[in-house]
Amino acid sequence: MPSAKSLFQKVWDAHTVRTLANGQTQLLIGTHLIHEVTSPQAFGMLRDLGLKVSMPHRTFATVDHIVPTDQLVEPYADPLAQAMMDELRKNCAQFGITFFDRASGKQGIVHIVGPEQGITQPGTTIACGDSHTSTHGAFGAIAFGIGTSQVRDVLATQTMALSALKVRRIEVNGQLRPGVYAKDVILHIIRTLGVNGGTGYAYEYAGSVFDGFTMEQRMTVCNMSIEGGARAGYVNPDETTFAYLQGRPYAPKGAEWDAAVARWKSFASDPDAKYDDVVKIDAVDIAPTVTWGINPGQAIAINENVPHPDTATSVDDKAGIIEALAYMKLPAGEPIKGTKISVAFLGSCTNGRLSDFQEVAKYVKGRKVAAGVKAIAVPGSQIVALQCEKLGLDKILAEAGFEWRAAGCSMCLAMNPDKLVGDQLCASSSNRNFKGRQGSTTGRTILMSPLMVAAAAVTGTVADAREVFSVN
Amino acid sequence: MSLAKITSVTGRAVNVPGNDIDTDRIIPARFMKCVTFDGLGEYLFNDVRRQLDGTEKPHPLNEARFKGATILLSGANFGCGSSREHAPQAIAKYGFKAVIAESYAEIFFGNSTTLGLPCASAAREDIARIAAAVEANPQLEVVIDVTNQEVRFGGQKVKATFRESARDALINGRWDAIGELLDGRDAVKVTAAKLPYLVA
Numbered sequence: 001m002p003s004a005k006s007l008f009q010k011v012w013d014a015h016t017v018r019t020l021a022n023g024q025t026q027l028l029i030g031t032h033l034i035h036e037v038t039s040p041q042a043f044g045m046l047r048d049l050g051l052k053v054s055m056p057h058r059t060f061a062t063v064d065h066i067v068p069t070d071q072l073v074e075p076y077a078d079p080l081a082q083a084m085m086d087e088l089r090k091n092c093a094q095f096g097i098t099f100f101d102r103a104s105g106k107q108g109i110v111h112i113v114g115p116e117q118g119i120t121q122p123g124t125t126i127a128c129g130d131s132h133t134s135t136h137g138a139f140g141a142i143a144f145g146i147g148t149s150q151v152r153d154v155l156a157t158q159t160m161a162l163s164a165l166k167v168r169r170i171e172v173n174g175q176l177r178p179g180v181y182a183k184d185v186i187l188h189i190i191r192t193l194g195v196n197g198g199t200g201y202a203y204e205y206a207g208s209v210f211d212g213f214t215m216e217q218r219m220t221v222c223n224m225s226i227e228g229g230a231r232a233g234y235v236n237p238d239e240t241t242f243a244y245l246q247g248r249p250y251a252p253k254g255a256e257w258d259a260a261v262a263r264w265k266s267f268a269s270d271p272d273a274k275y276d277d278v279v280k281i282d283a284v285d286i287a288p289t290v291t292w293g294i295n296p297g298q299a300i301a302i303n304e305n306v307p308h309p310d311t312a313t314s315v316d317d318k319a320g321i322i323e324a325l326a327y328m329k330l331p332a333g334e335p336i337k338g339t340k341i342s343v344a345f346l347g348s349c350t351n352g353r354l355s356d357f358q359e360v361a362k363y364v365k366g367r368k369v370a371a372g373v374k375a376i377a378v379p380g381s382q383i384v385a386l387q388c389e390k391l392g393l394d395k396i397l398a399e400a401g402f403e404w405r406a407a408g409c410s411m412c413l414a415m416n417p418d419k420l421v422g423d424q425l426c427a428s429s430s431n432r433n434f435k436g437r438q439g440s441t442t443g444r445t446i447l448m449s450p451l452m453v454a455a456a457a458v459t460g461t462v463a464d465a466r467e468v469f470s471v472n
Numbered sequence: 473m474s475l476a477k478i479t480s481v482t483g484r485a486v487n488v489p490g491n492d493i494d495t496d497r498i499i500p501a502r503f504m505k506c507v508t509f510d511g512l513g514e515y516l517f518n519d520v521r522r523q524l525d526g527t528e529k530p531h532p533l534n535e536a537r538f539k540g541a542t543i544l545l546s547g548a549n550f551g552c553g554s555s556r557e558h559a560p561q562a563i564a565k566y567g568f569k570a571v572i573a574e575s576y577a578e579i580f581f582g583n584s585t586t587l588g589l590p591c592a593s594a595a596r597e598d599i600a601r602i603a604a605a606v607e608a609n610p611q612l613e614v615v616i617d618v619t620n621q622e623v624r625f626g627g628q629k630v631k632a633t634f635r636e637s638a639r640d641a642l643i644n645g646r647w648d649a650i651g652e653l654l655d656g657r658d659a660v661k662v663t664a665a666k667l668p669y670l671v672a
């Protein structure tokens with residue numbers, strides 16, 4: 001009997017080419033996703049070295065960070081954005097790479113497009129020059145966010161040099177309370193294990209909560225693995241995974257489908273696999289969670305008070321609290337609930353999928369965004385937009401006072417016209433609350449689930465969605 | 473491709489203290505609207521160094537006495553956040569040749585090593601000692617000895633470690649893996665042939 005292995009080890013072994021002189025592994029990357037921000041320099045390096053793209057048929061491109069969500073016609077108002085668009089188009093044409101351009105109707109945030117097209121599959125390795133590539137782990141893939149030189153390596157060789165990771169199994173068992181979402185689960189995990197608790201690890205998410213999760217919920221959790229310091233995060237593939245993939249454009253068809261499912265199943269972790277660490281979390285302990293500081297680990301349950309520097313557990317902790325509260329302009333030791341917001345952002349690769357808008361629309365129907373609050377809803381892809389529009393969700397959101405936009409990263413970060421102004425406070429369904437992340441050097445971000453963003457939008461304050469919308 | 477063997481880095485140092493300094497802080501996203509890395513150095517730490525109107529805020533990199541420093545000192549979990557290589561690129565293009573910090577975020581560490589930018593890890597007290605010495609004498613010569621994993625400055629010596637794979641890559645001129653990866657072409661074909669999803 002071969003010894004029991006985790007999915008990570010099986011996928012790693014299946015993709016190992018050889019051991020390099022420095023002890024790292026040359027790992028084959030089956031699927032390479034690229035976007036406009038981190039690829040142009042890599043193509044430049046490729047040209048300088050006189051190299052070609054090794055597997056253009058395993059390389060897929062989209063455009064997401066720089067696209068304006070309120071302007072479809074080119075040239076874009078920002079010439080730099082247009083230049084990046086042109087560069088990606090040129091590179092894809094020259095090297096024979098499939099590009100989900102805006103005219104294709106399939107454009108969107110790279111981590112939404114891959115799964116949506118059925119490109120993201122179990123038992124595979126995926127790399128993308130973007131840290132939230134961990135999203136694709138929801139399908140039982142090992143997916144790495146990489147730097148531009150590595151993008152060059154993968155373009156040129158379809159491989160990269162990596163050191164093996166340890167695997168931490170994070171089990172969440174029991175029943176989530178009403179009004180508690182996948183976003184709360186991952187914010188709770190990061191809060192518990194810390195923003196660098198995952199260094200050197202891949203996270204395997206398991207337990208009854210994940211078994212019961214839809215693919216979209218699994219993606220939300222895997223998406224933020226990187227915010228906990230983990231290099232990758234995944235959920236073992238199961239019937240939910242296969243049902244999601246069946247019939248998608250790039251999913252295997254006919255007889256190949258059955259063979260693929262059998263192969264995918266074989267990659268799931270063995271029941272007696274050994275882990276480097278195991279963490280168990282009780283689902284009932286998870287509440288709607290919001291951040292109060294300037295990294296995603298600085299989070300509390302909605303009914304808790306913002307920490308006070310006097311309660312810090314160490315000198316570092318104290319300095320961290322003081323710095324974060326000063327930046328966030330939040331009073332120490334006070335409730336976060338009731339804090340006034342000025343912007344509400346629904347979208348991003350964490351929470352910009354159909355189910356996110358469905359959940360919000362269900363509750364905001366007939367309600368109004370509070371006076372003085374700017375609320376925007378940005379679908380993560382053109383396909384998500386279309387799905388929402390078919391269901392009339394765009395209308396419900398628009399009637400409530402949300403601006404319904406075109407697909408892109410939008411206000412998740414500051415590379416397109418959607419930006420905070422001054423020290424505006426934004427209730428955001430995105431994944432990063434770093435200083436200046438949303439485009440203003442003094443702009444403030446509070447991360448939360450989409451329904452909590454909706455609750456903040458209609459009340460104009462950080463609020464408990466369970467109370468605002470009578471969720472029970 | 474032959475790469476330089478980076479066995480040591482010698483230069484003046486500047487301390488940019490703080491833990492969890494993320495890549496958005498190192499190079500704010502709006503400066504990533506570029507198709508080459510040239511020119512990024514100018515915007516290193518931009519939003520903590522400059523007001524919106526471009527006037528300077530108090531920051532170690534703005535101090536005349538630290539101009540020309542090639543070694544950057546910092547705290548724990550340096551380079552966390554995004555995978556953007558723009559961060560180490562900005563550090564390198566600014567003129568830094570090495571970083572000494574308590575610890576690093578993983579992707580940042582890997583990206584930096586690939587650029588031939590050594591990232592040494594040292595104990596907090598030791599970094600504080602280097603920082604104090606540099607503060608007292610900004611002209612002080614600091615030597616990062618990659619081979620022997622130590623930092624020497626003003627007659628003092630502290631431990632500075634590297635992940636073994638990184639140390640090996642730096643001192644043997646293998647820090648950029650592309651050459652070796654290309655050499656593996658035939659082995660890649662063998663592995664790829666066993667993976668049905670890669671078939672064109």
Ligand code: SF4
Pocket residue numbers: 064065109110111130132348349350408409412413430431
């Ligand atoms: S939505 Fe935000 S986190 Fe996701 S890929 Fe875009 S910028 Fe990155």
